[in-house]
Structures are given as C-alpha cells and as structure tokens.
Amino acid sequence: MKVGFYGHTRQYQRIQKEIDDNIAKVLSSGEYVHGPMNKQFEKEFAEFSGTKYAIPCGNGTDALWLTLMALGIGAGDEVITNANTFFATAEAIWIAGATAVLIDCDPLTKCIDPAKIEAAITHKTRAIMPVHLYGQCADMPAIKKIADQYKLWVIEDNAQGVDAAGDTFKIGELSDAVATSFIIQKNLGCFGDGGAIVTNNEQVNRVAKLLRAHGSPARNVHSFGFNSRLDDIQAGVLSAKLKHIHAWNDERAQWAARYTAGLKGAASFDLPYAKPGYRHVWHLYVIETKDAAKRDAFVKFLNDHGIDAKTHYSIAIHQQPGFPWGKGARIVGPLTHAEHNAATCISLPMYPELKPEEVDYVVAKCLEWDRAQK
Numbered sequence: 001m002k003v004g005f006y007g008h009t010r011q012y013q014r015i016q017k018e019i020d021d022n023i024a025k026v027l028s029s030g031e032y033v034h035g036p037m038n039k040q041f042e043k044e045f046a047e048f049s050g051t052k053y054a055i056p057c058g059n060g061t062d063a064l065w066l067t068l069m070a071l072g073i074g075a076g077d078e079v080i081t082n083a084n085t086f087f088a089t090a091e092a093i094w095i096a097g098a099t100a101v102l103i104d105c106d107p108l109t110k111c112i113d114p115a116k117i118e119a120a121i122t123h124k125t126r127a128i129m130p131v132h133l134y135g136q137c138a139d140m141p142a143i144k145k146i147a148d149q150y151k152l153w154v155i156e157d158n159a160q161g162v163d164a165a166g167d168t169f170k171i172g173e174l175s176d177a178v179a180t181s182f183i184i185q186k187n188l189g190c191f192g193d194g195g196a197i198v199t200n201n202e203q204v205n206r207v208a209k210l211l212r213a214h215g216s217p218a219r220n221v222h223s224f225g226f227n228s229r230l231d232d233i234q235a236g237v238l239s240a241k242l243k244h245i246h247a248w249n250d251e252r253a254q255w256a257a258r259y260t261a262g263l264k265g266a267a268s269f270d271l272p273y274a275k276p277g278y279r280h281v282w283h284l285y286v287i288e289t290k291d292a293a294k295r296d297a298f299v300k301f302l303n304d305h306g307i308d309a310k311t312h313y314s315i316a317i318h319q320q321p322g323f324p325w326g327k328g329a330r331i332v333g334p335l336t337h338a339e340h341n342a343a344t345c346i347s348l349p350m351y352p353e354l355k356p357e358e359v360d361y362v363v364a365k366c367l368e369w370d371r372a373q374k
Ligand SMILES: Cc1ncc(COP(=O)(O)O)c(C=O)c1O
Pocket: 059, 060, 061, 062, 085, 086, 088, 089, 131, 157, 159, 160, 180, 181, 182, 183, 193, 194, 195
C-alpha cells in the first residue's frame, strides 16, 4: 500500500464544484489582484478569526515580517522565539532587520517554553513570537503575562494552527497580531502561496496594508513598501475551503486519535502530547524516536514500505549550516528540548482525507519497526 503525506488532490475533488465556481467567478470578473474575491475573503477570514481586521498577503513569511515592520520593529530590536520551528519564523525577524533570540521549547508540547522567556529579555527586546507548532497553541496566558509585565508585543506565528484554540483562550485574543500561511500543505491551504495577518490593532492593519502594496493608499500615491498580495484566484480557493476547515480539522483529530490508540504500546518512540482542553488541529502528527541514532533508519523503513513519512524539522534553526549568516542572533540557555526534537522527530501522514485502512497500515508498519527494536 502507498500512503502519501499530503491529500491535496483528494481535497480538491471533495469540493471541486465550490472551488471551480469561485475560480470561474474570478476569471470572468476580470479583476485578479485585490479584486472583489480578495475583499470577500478578507471579510470572511476576519469574521472566522474573530478579529476586526484581516490583511491577506503573499505568504506566511511576509505576514510575519509585515507585522513586525507595521509595529516599527527593526534594526537594534530583539524578538524572542523558539529554535525548533520552521525556518521562516526566524527568517521573518531577520527580514525586518531585527535580532532573533532563540530559546528552548517545552519538552511536551514543543511550543515555546514560557519559563525560558524572562531570561532572554533585554532592554532591546520588543516582541515575543510564539509558534503554534504542529497545530497546538502555545501557552498564551503565560506568554501574555510576561509580555504585559515587560511591555512587549506578542505576534503569534499561526502558520500551522488555523482554527486551533487553547482551553481558556482563542488565537488572537492574547496577542497583538496573528500571522498565518496558506501554502498548499497547510490545514487551510490554497493552490500556491498565500498568507494573512489578523489583528485588532488599527496600526498593524493600516501600515501592513500599505506595506504590502508599494506603500500605496491610492492610485499613483506611494511611500516605501513592497509587493506582497494574495491574488484573487487563491482567495477564491480559500473562501471555498474556509467553510469546511472546522470539520476537516475534526477529521484530522480523529486520525490523530486512531494513531495514538494504535501506537500507544510502542516502546521505541514517544507519541505527541495533546494538552487537555486545547483544540489541537493536528497540522502534523509527530512522533519522536527514543534513540536519535535510529530516526533516519525508521523514516527509511517507512518510506521503503510506501509510507511518505517526513521530518519537521530535523535541523533546528541554530544548527543550520552557516547560522546566522551575519544576521543578528542570540541563543539563550541550553536548547536541549529543541535539539532533541530536531534529532528524533518523524511526521506520519496526516490530512483529513486519509482512509482508515491507510492509518491502520501506517500503525502496523510503525509497530513492526518497534518490535524489531527489542
Ligand atoms: C511555523 C511556520 N511559520 C512560517 C511559515 C511560512 O509560511 P510561508 O511558507 O507561507 O511563507 C510556515 C510555513 O511554511 C510555518 O510552518
């Protein structure tokens, strides 16, 4: 049996008419960039997020640095995040001209460890950038408390957690802005690149909207800016998919529960930790081998048996060759858990359109590997 890592075409076929209708609407409107479909999606995504504003843009990385720039964060400023995230989290800090301060993650959730934040704060610190890694919210109440105490901005990197929530909080409630990616493989993914900021902050909305479109508030009027727009065809795809995202995330949770029930007796790897009361949206289902030396062989075993397992992310940011390339960077404390995560992680196939027999096949092969380790 072959089990792919992604289900893009299955998802398209599932709601093909809704997507095709939206694309046809855009094509016949003749307005392909910042046209009516983009405006419609902007409104829908702000409503979905429970925020005053949404600012669609070119991709999730841009959503992060546009937010930083809109808040006036740049050269001489420091932004704190965790070392075990997708590279773009730190990259966005560098694009804005600021220094990335990397700290360790919580050993269970793999999200930023709030207990490590205070030691990283200096007079240059301007913001904390928690990542809702794998689709589970970081401990936002603890982060917000520190941010309030030290008067710091909080920018949520929510590329992986659209529609996730905490036990007592929603995404966007305890921060100044939330940046999201719509790249193909995200829970809410378009057919190319896309991203958005959602916020209640008027300055972020106003300045980011200017920055993403050549600093232009009106035709022929410009200040310094960039080009980072979500085109209307992608907005149409996203508008169609947004109506289904909650149900699709519920389906991901069912597959996660099936994996966890099937794999719970395994001795050679650890299963992902889901925080009680949190809505985890399972962008990724990540197990960790107990023996780091066996991780790559385990991935190969799965791949050899037709299972497209991957790793997210097997090289932590500070371990990338050449780090930090002359950019501002500081590492605070040992990064023990981030490095363990990088050395041991394996992502199993996870998307709503998986089939029970595919999940069961992945479970069976993981258990076969596990038995052979004894
Ligand atoms: C945690 C995280 N941050 C930022 C990004 C950047 O998003 P994009 O690829 O749309 O630029 C991604 C995904 O790619 C991500 O997973």
